[in-house]
């Protein structure tokens with residue numbers, strides 16, 4: 001067996017040995033762990049934790065990473081055993097992801113432009129109450145609750161259109177500035193003020209909410225921040241970049257750049273800080289000491305950790321209450337291209353139990369459909385969860401067959417991944433409720449004694465993995481200074 005310089009370690013560290021993994025594939029060898037007190041322990045081998053560890057090692061620190069799962073990458077998760085390598089989490093970087101592009105270069109993974117594959121999907125068919133509607137039919141449909149000026153806008157387009165066109169946030173990079181606190185209202189109130197009636201908000205947002213379970217749950221200020229980031233990315237240029245061979249290759253390659261130990265299967269459960277250092281205790285009873293601890297975990301899981309001394313004030317409130325998006329992803333394969341029979345787009349936006357269906361074009365050519373990726377957000381994600389994997393997949397397949405008789409017997413359920421049910425994620429991304437941006441965002445990530453916080457949810461100038469990387473830079477500077 002080939003031994004790599006990088007040590008992914010697993011399991012028996014408490015006994016003084018640890019098993020080394022090559023990539024995320026399997027055990028390779030054992031080696032002793034221990035020795036002098038480390039400079040820093042990083043909790044979580046997602047993009048934020050891995051990059052923090054790398055940055056600190058570049059500055060000469062000794063660093064150990066503890067990861068609860070048996071794989072690295074967290075919310076970057078490719079199904080390597082399915083056609084087209086469907087992504088259950090992170091999909092792509094925009095052109096302005098300077099940090100993401102740099103991380104990929106450093107790690108030696110190849111990025112390629114997937115935007116032609118996205119474009120090959122050619123939009124989505126609208127299905128309401130099981131019936132297909134073209135844009136023209138939608139514009140005059142009695143089901144259309146939008147104001148006259150917006151009748152031709154499809155349900156999935158309208159919220160971004162209104163937030164993008166009418167944002168009152170002068171500079172999106174200042175979204176956490178207390179001077180913008182008055183904008184930290186619910187998305188529902190923002191959309192009402194733009195003339196959208198409640199039935200329109202329910203259809204356009206609550207059916208498939210990006211944040212929370214309804215427009216009442218989501219801070220309009222957070223959507224304005226998101227809108228600013230998206231516009232900045234568009235200014236940087238066109239294109240969407242993904243990792244050739246699956247996005248999971250990126251965290252695996254980032255992990256291989258590390259010199260220190262990366263212990264897998266190590267769920268941190270407690271952090272005790274004292275005058276001479278801090279101790280992390282794991283669920284298996286093992287413990288590790290360092291001068292500093294970086295908590296690169298979403299607050300939805302960090303809230304299960306026992307901090308001694310306890311967190312205080314706004315930070316305690318943020319760790320305990322910051323929301324996280326309920327979202328589930330399903331993957332189906334198809335036996336035949338049934339859409340060639342019914343002449344409708346295989347991609348669909350539905351108000352039914354199948355959620356949003358996106359045809360995947362990740363075969364040898366841009367046009368070949370490799371499967372269907374479905375997203376359920378908010379309450380629909382929870383409904384799928386309540387049904388359980390196999391019943392939910394069955395319902396999804398039956399729903400598509402009912403909507404599209406040509407699909408009868410042609411759909412093969414393959415996978416379903418619930419981010420909310422994943423104990424080491426708790427959801428897809430951070431959700432600030434109305435009032436929480438003003439109350440929490442500017443102070444919640446401050447160091448608490450020897451403990452520092454990073455991760456996507458703590459980013460203030462970028463979203464997604466670019467935000468995770470931004471947060472790792474901030475936390476590395478905090479520690480080094």
Ligand SMILES: Cc1cc2nc3c(=O)[nH]c(=O)nc-3n(C[C@H](O)[C@H](O)[C@H](O)COP(=O)(O)OP(=O)(O)OC[C@H]3O[C@@H](n4cnc5c(N)ncnc54)[C@H](O)[C@@H]3O)c2cc1C
Nearest residue numbers: 044046047048068074075089090091092268455456464465
């Ligand atoms: C469906 C979906 C689509 C997305 N699409 C995009 C996209 O197109 N573009 C984009 O930029 N972003 C996208 N994102 C967001 C992006 O994936 C995340 O923002 C980013 O990966 C978060 O990285 P992180 O390091 O902050 O957190 P995570 O990836 O969650 O890493 C945290 C790590 O901590 C580990 N952990 C948890 N608890 C413990 C514990 N107690 N002890 C030790 N370890 C623990 C976890 O296992 C995990 O590895 C998407 C996310 C989802 C879910």
